[in-house]
Amino acid sequence: MGENEISRIVIGLAIEVHNALGPGLLESAYKECLFYKINKSGLFVEKEKIMPLFFEEVKLDCGYRIDLLVEKKLVLELKSVEALNDVHLAQTLTYMKLGKYKLGLLMNFNVNRLKDGLKRVVNGL
Template sequence: MHENEISKIIFDLGLKIHKNLGPGLLESAYEECLFYEISKAGLFVEKQKPMPLIYEEVKLDIGYRIDLLVEKSVVIEVKSCEALNDVHLAQVLTYLKLSGCRLGLLINFNTNLFKNGYRRILNGNVSL
């Protein structure tokens, strides 16, 4: 399945969760719900996937963890904050670089409209 198809499914599932729960919950609650919904949709999803840093052929496990990795190709970073900022974007860019994935989704559930908290990052380019 192509990354665009996967991201469409994830958007729809995130929207469903947001409609049911609304903003204001902890990040971990949204992450668990999204993990559940993605699994239920039949996609392979890994939660809190460790992502080591390779430096001069040495694998360093220094605590990087991707919130959700879908079909080994789409990185999802879940947030529940007042507003997304450059640090959140940098986090997704780092995960894309370390994982070798092309597409990252930065999802902030703490918004009145779900679409306002949804960002696609494709090879370092951000789109709404």
């Protein structure tokens, strides 16, 4: 299954979570619920996936963690903030570059409609 198909499924599941919970909760609540829904759908999902940084052939654990990684292909960076900004996009791109992932979704659940808080992020590798 390709990244685009995975992302369509995940967006649908995220909308279900958002419709059930609405805006205003902590990021961790949305992360746990979306993790549950993705896992229940049969897709492989990892939570708080550690992303090491390699510098001059040395592996450094700098505390980078992907919120959710689906099928070892799709990076999900979840937020519950007033508005997404460039720092959130940079964070998502950093995870994608470190792991050599092609596609990511930056999701802000603190909106009335999830589609208004959704940003598709492509890494040109």
